[in-house]
Amino acid sequence: MSWIFLILAGLFEVIGVIGMNLITRNKNIRSFVVFVFGLGLSFxxxxxxxxxxxxxxxxxIWTGIGTVGSGVVGILLYGESKxxxxxxxxxxxxxxxxxxxIIS
Known part of the structure; x- marks a missing residue:
């Protein structure tokens, strides 16, 4: 079960990073809710x-999921370099x- 929790933590970290990006684009309550919701559940x-x-x-692994997930989201949604x-x-x-x- 702990591996599932870890994967969920990584996925919610990506949601938190999306919220961070939304905050930089337009500072509204929705952006802050996405940010706090994502990182709160991630932690x-x-x-x-x-x-x-x-x-x-x-x-x-948590940071790896967040790093790769954020990179993929950047490519797919924000037109970042491929x-x-x-x-x-x-x-x-x-x-x-x-x-x-594998080694754990």
């Missing part, structure tokens, strides 16, 4: 995951996260 699920997972593993090297480095983050899961 909640991260803390639940860390009850049974090693702190270093949980934190590395450079091959950028995608290669995001894939490397995913490979590292899977490696941590």
């Amino acid at each position: 909640t699920f991260l803390s639940l995951a860390m009850q049974t997972l090693a702190m270093g593993t949980a934190y590395a 450079a091959t090297i950028r995608i290669v480095f995001m894939a490397m983050v995913l490979v590292a996260a899977v490696g941590l899961k």
Whole structure:
């Protein structure tokens, strides 16, 4: 169950980052709600995951999901660069996260 909590924490971190981006574009209550909702649930699920997972593993995978997820959202929704090297480095983050899961 802790791995599911960790994946949810990473996904909600992406929602929090989307909220952060919304705040920079237009400072309204909706943007702040998305930001607080996303990061609030992200930290909640991260803390639940860390009850049974090693702190270093949980934190590395959480930030990896957030990093890659935010990068993908940036490409799909905000027209950010689709450079091959950028995608290669995001894939490397995913490979590292899977490696941590395998050895944990």
